[in-house]
Amino acid sequence: MTTRQFSPPARTRPGRTVSRSRRAVRRVQPRFTLPAVAAPKSPGDRYELRAPIGRGSGSEVWHAHDHVLDRPVAVKVMDPEHAARPRARDELRDEARRMASIAHPHVVRVHDFGDRLCDTRPTPFITMDLLDGxxxxxxxxxxxxxxxxxxxxxxxxxxxxxxxxxxxxxxxxxxxxxxxxxxxxxxxxxxxxxxxxxxxxxxxxxxxxxxxxxxxxxxxxxxxxxxxxxxxxxxxxxxxxxxxxxxxxxxxxxxxxxxxxxxxxxxxxxxxxxxxxxxxxxxxxxxxxxxxxxxxxxxxxxxxxxxxxxxx
Missing domain, CATH: 1.10.510.10 (Transferase(Phosphotransferase) domain 1)
Known part of the structure; x- marks a missing residue:
């Protein structure tokens, strides 16, 4: 069979982007800083955030390392402004529950939800598969x-x-x-x-x-x-x-x-x-x-x- 090729023109439509290149994590400029979780201080600090890889409305996704299971993960962290809203934690938890209710090879898997990555302030987050693509x-x-x-x-x-x-x-x-x-x-x-x-x-x-x-x-x-x-x-x-x-x-x-x-x-x-x-x-x-x-x-x-x- 002859494979037919087509090359779509460049896209200009804006959209939230969460990506990771095949050879290396795509580094983007973080929209906000989380100095207390830049590196874990003890084994109790489970997730080490290493580099931001994408951002959405009110959150950023980081390439991270799970020090308990010793594996790379993606961590979606709510930004401080959104985290201060009354129902912010519940909304992110509900998102994690919806994701966890679906077991399918083409739907991203969620691993964990929490509301405190560090001791300084509440920081709702979700951990999920880190997709190499x-x-x-x-x-x-x-x-x-x-x-x-x-x-x-x-x-x-x-x-x-x-x-x-x-x-x-x-x-x-x-x-x-x-x-x-x-x-x-x-x-x-x-x-x-x-x-x-x-x-x-x-x-x-x-x-x-x-x-x-x-x-x-x-x-x-x-x-x-x-x-x-x-x-x-x-x-x-x-x-x-x-x-x-x-x-x-x-x-x-x-x-x-x-x-x-x-x-x-x-x-x-x-x-x-x-x-x-x-x-x-x-x-x-x-x-x-x-x-x-x-x-x-x-x-x-x-x-x-x-x-x-x-x-x-």
């Missing part, structure tokens, strides 16, 4: 992905999303920056705004209402319930981006993008670039305005997996 947003922007690899990555993401839904949750932030890609697998990360299926969108929580504007489902902008179909819509946009290198609308501002989600029909999935016809048809269904018209994540995973096997 890059996030999909960076990877597909810098490397040429074969059609075969794109199908495999898409199938693994959809399989992970299906497992999230089977646990009764909706991720709400499925996007390339929240997918870590290693040599042999894609892993979905960041459950910071995930909620139980059937939840109401709360206007008091803007971050939950929107998530990432480029990937938000239209019903979340019009007050609809949060259902698994929200993630399937986001997955459809991710797949369109993966195969074309762009979004399915031509827009120039965030406002135009949000209006497009609700009112404008997306560009059809490409029937070129070697994308199998059944994958293109499935992608179009994922982007339906009506949540009931979308396939479920399990169907998406199955279709992509079959297309991968046919191309292999």
């Amino acid at each position: 890059r996030n999909l947003h960076e990877l597909a922007g810098d490397e040429r992905l074969s059609l075969l690899r794109a199908l495999r990555i898409g199938a693994q993401i959809a399989d992970a999303v299906s497992a999230v839904h089977a646990s009764g949750l909706v991720h709400l932030d499925v996007k390339p920056a929240n997918v870590m890609v290693t040599a042999d697998r894609a892993t979905v990360v960041d459950f910071g705004i995930s909620v139980p299926a059937g939840s109401c969108v709360s206007p008091a929580r803007p971050s939950v209402v929107l998530g990432t504007p480029a990937y938000v489902a239209p019903e979340r902008l019009t007050g609809g319930l949060v259902t698994p179909a929200c993630d399937v819509y986001s997955l459809g946009i991710l797949l369109f981006w993966l195969f074309t290198g762009r979004l399915p609308w031509t827009v120039h501002t965030t406002t135009q993008l949000l209006v497009a989600h609700v009112r404008s029909e997306p560009e059809p999935f490409p029937r070129r670039r070697g994308v199998p016809g059944e994958v293109a048809e499935l992608g179009d269904r994922c982007l339906a305005k009506d949540p009931a018209a979308r396939p479920d994540a399990r169907e998406v995973a199955g279709t992509l997996a079959r297309a991968f096997l046919a191309e292999a």
Whole structure:
């Protein structure tokens, strides 16, 4: 089989980034300092934070070492400003519990939760797998992905999303920056705004209402319930981006993008670039305005997996 190559253009959409290069930890400038945990003073100081590797809304992720189990881990640490909020600890603990409720090879594993990394101040944190790879947003922007690899990555993401839904949750932030890609697998990360299926969108929580504007489902902008179909819509946009290198609308501002989600029909999935016809048809269904018209994540995973096997 001749492997078809396509090279998506550089991405400009902002997104939270949590990444680690294949050969060395990607060092980023820390947004805040935690001097008391820069190096452990005693065996009781379990986690040694060695280098920041990414940041999100109100937290940073560090490459760290677990001195009890003698292994590298990733530690998500809430920044001091957010940690001072009344429910900050409970919110991060709930995120850890949601992650721990899902056992799947393509969903990041959580190891521990705590609220004090050092003796100086409360510092809520989660420890999880340290993934030796890059996030999909960076990877597909810098490397040429074969059609075969794109199908495999898409199938693994959809399989992970299906497992999230089977646990009764909706991720709400499925996007390339929240997918870590290693040599042999894609892993979905960041459950910071995930909620139980059937939840109401709360206007008091803007971050939950929107998530990432480029990937938000239209019903979340019009007050609809949060259902698994929200993630399937986001997955459809991710797949369109993966195969074309762009979004399915031509827009120039965030406002135009949000209006497009609700009112404008997306560009059809490409029937070129070697994308199998059944994958293109499935992608179009994922982007339906009506949540009931979308396939479920399990169907998406199955279709992509079959297309991968046919191309292999």
